[in-house]
Amino acid sequence: MSLLTKYGPDSRIVAGGHSLIPMMKLRLAQPQALIDINDLTDLARISVEDGTLCVGAMVRHADLLASAVAGEHFPIFHDAEKVVADPVVRNRGTVGGSLCQADPSEDLSAAFAAVRGEAVIEGPGGRRVVPIREFFTGPYQTVVGENELLVQLRVPISSSASAYQKVERRAGDWAVAAAGAELRIEGTQLVSVGIGLTALGAPNFHAPEAEEYLLAGPAVDERFAEAGRIAARHCNPVADQRGPADYKRHLAEVLTVRALRRARTRWHGNNHQEEG
Ligand SMILES: Cc1cc2nc3c(=O)[nH]c(=O)nc-3n(C[C@H](O)[C@H](O)[C@H](O)COP(=O)(O)OP(=O)(O)OC[C@H]3O[C@@H](n4cnc5c(N)ncnc54)[C@H](O)[C@@H]3O)c2cc1C
Known part of the structure; x- marks a missing residue:
């Protein structure tokens, strides 16, 4: 911590270096000092x-x-x-x-x-x-x-189930789009749900309107489909080499639904209940 105070804004922490070093090579980052934290085994x-x-x-x-x-x-x-x-x-x-x-x-x-x-x-x-x-x-x-x-x-940690779904152009690539979901079901009702989105321009990587829509309703496909549409509307994807914005928005919808369904399957699997 004292090194951070000593070198201040001219320094950068280096952990694995997989993002920082490429940025330094491109001169997008030009720190005067590198603070290696690899010895902080705690x-x-x-x-x-x-x-x-x-x-x-x-x-x-x-x-x-x-x-x-x-x-x-x-x-x-x-x-x-x-x-x-x-x-x-x-x-x-x-x-x-x-x-x-x-x-x-x-x-x-x-x-x-x-x-x-x-x-x-x-x-x-x-x-x-x-x-x-x-x-x-x-x-x-x-x-x-x-x-x-x-x-x-x-x-x-609470009783929940979760899943993550990603579309990438080839194995190991960054996401064209991806969605994660965590949920908890009581009876047939969703009592807790979280939806995360990446590469889609979703503010703070989540989809609050879709979560709000789903909460306290039954965990059924029709509602998941509507939540997917709401999540897609929440996104602001940009066109780039990974695809046009419309395609990414479509992926936001599809991947949100897939993540929710996968999480629901896991929930029922963990709790030995039949799907509602
Ligand atoms: C070829 C390639 C493919 C990749 N594909 C993907 C992918 O598909 N999906 C994906 O999510 N990521 C991907 N990444 C990104 C990869 O996950 C990150 O580069 C890596 O995890 C960054 O961690 P690092 O420890 O190397 O960070 P560093 O490069 O060491 O640091 C990154 C930044 O965080 C700061 N920092 C690091 N640790 C701390 C800390 N504890 N406190 C404060 N600041 C800190 C550094 O100062 C720096 O600014 C890819 C990277 C590469 C090189």
């Missing part, structure tokens, strides 16, 4: 504390993918990590680096938004906790200050 742990899944900022993508405890409670992370880049990137790239890079097509941003995770940020003034849905302030921008460090991601 930040490389995944644990459950007081009913909360805690993922250290230095946890590598590959470790989150392999984590039994994360996969048990939040299969959405397993789904998402399986399709983040390739093994080379996953072996070095970190969860914290991904979120701090705040790329608008980042997979974990949507996954953490779906499950309403929290970011623990440490700085000279101590620790603060920020809901991940308030963590991003724009493309490549977050609430983490110049002399602060993201230290941990937290997700309260």
